[in-house]
Amino acid sequence: MERYGIHLLALSHVYMVTQLKQRCSKGVVQRLTTENVVDVLQLARLCDAPDVCLRSMRLIHSQFKTVEQTEGWKFIREHDPFLELDILQFIDDAESRKKRRRRHRKEQDLYMQLSEAMECIEHICTQGCTLVGPSNVVDNNKKSMTAEKSEPCKAFSTCYGLQLLIRHFAVCKRRNNDKGCLRCKRMLQLFRLHSLICDQPDSCRVPLCRYVPTCFVRNFTFEINQKV
Template identity: 70%
Template sequence: MYHMEETRNTAATATPTISGDRMSSHFQFSDKNSLPKPDVQILTSNGLRIPVHTGILASVSPVLENIIDRPHKHHSSEKIIPILGVPCDAVSSFIQFLYSSRCSEEELERYGIHLLALSHVYLVPQLKHMCSKSVGQRLTIENVVDVLQLARLCDSPDLYVKCMKTLSNNFKAVEKTEGWKFMQENDPFLELEILKFIDEAESRKMRTRRHREEQRLFMELSEAMECLEHICTEGCTAVGPSDMDPTNQRGPCNKFSTCEGLQFLIKHFATCKNRVNGKCSRCKRMWQLLRLHSSICDRTDSCRVPLCRQFKLKMNRQKKGDETLWSLLVKKVASARVMSSLSLPKRKREELRETIHDHGIRNFRI
């Protein structure tokens, strides 16, 4: 696409040329009188010659600088740099950017793909960034495969990722396009790359979904621990400490949806005849909640929750065996509890701490 041709002045051609006077107005220079006479010409695909200045081209593009600095066979010859394979107007917009560092939205919309290729070939990073952003904003189902191939060739990672995400989100529609069918026949490695990206994207979504579900479960368990302490210290509606006056019933708390379910579980646990032999699934759940609380609780002597101290003593006597999963659960719930407590105002946290330490009874009133 780029090399310098030299033709003798005597071998004049009939190709159209932008004159030096017209060039200033064509490229919108602020001070055309300050520019020296053009000393090189850009040759486009349709034969148009654009006179330009080697100093400006060399200062913006290192590739053009290397082309200009090549030794010439004939010192008296006319210098020509052909830029072929793209529309003439795209070349004009490219040259205008080299002079002014500006490119209109209309030009980016019409010639964004061509300008991206030119900016990559001639190492003009500012224009390349502008084109990548503009082309990415105009992605469609029909052109996404073609733009993806261009992004790979032009080493444009941002545009590449955006194309991949568009493909992943609209894969069924993209599969029906001519661009996809052509790519399948001519570039199977790119097809494999796309399918691999889609598979990894789905795996990430599944991991994220699973992580959110786990966090939701840990937050629910943390809330259950708070409700258990709340019931054992202050009482809630019909369930509370055994020393609380039955006529002094408290109203529903702000987490009553969780607290109510826990109250039903406590009522069942207190009256169930199978809670010790392990035949009752609801009682098993209550035993697990009590054990989980004991694993998290750091107030062994003042804790109001039943069996907290007993569970701690039992866990201390047991040898460290297959407790990895349980320890991980305790760690996750404790972390969720800390995050939940940090979301409370400071006054609420202090009131909750004082309420818990002011009581010392270990039984329910049901």
């Protein structure tokens, strides 16, 4: 198979020996190299061997700079421009799919971050956490609330960052300036996102939940792609 695999593939195709053709296809694929991949691809197209074609295309895509220097590639550039175009189209499609997958992963990561942030905001404003708790806690419950807040939550890194933002938002004097405060804008974006998805605005303890949609939309642009 190592020496005559390509020849047997051609003969098995001509004489329609299906089992031999399948074995030859597997053997040829296992012995693909950057030097012979273009020749194998040409033969596979003639012999109607889609598996060999696909594996050859993938190898050319992954090692294109090396394949580009081979005699086989130089030959098809001069004598088979249609095959060259098919290969380049395959590479372009593969790169486009890779970019789409990468973009989709980024979008999923952003969605997960925002989802976790929304859960943390509700957790901070209803149960309290290490630094920030509900604003309507009375003094006689202060001790128990402090004990409850002393234990870090499961999403501590996200929760801690949000607590710092909330504390800054509460005391920042630049929030209402013309230029505004970037950290306050970021916090307000999260408040607005919460208000858009909250299904109990009347009883919700998250600050500004009932007022963000009407009072702050005209003052701040919601940029969903900005990092939390």
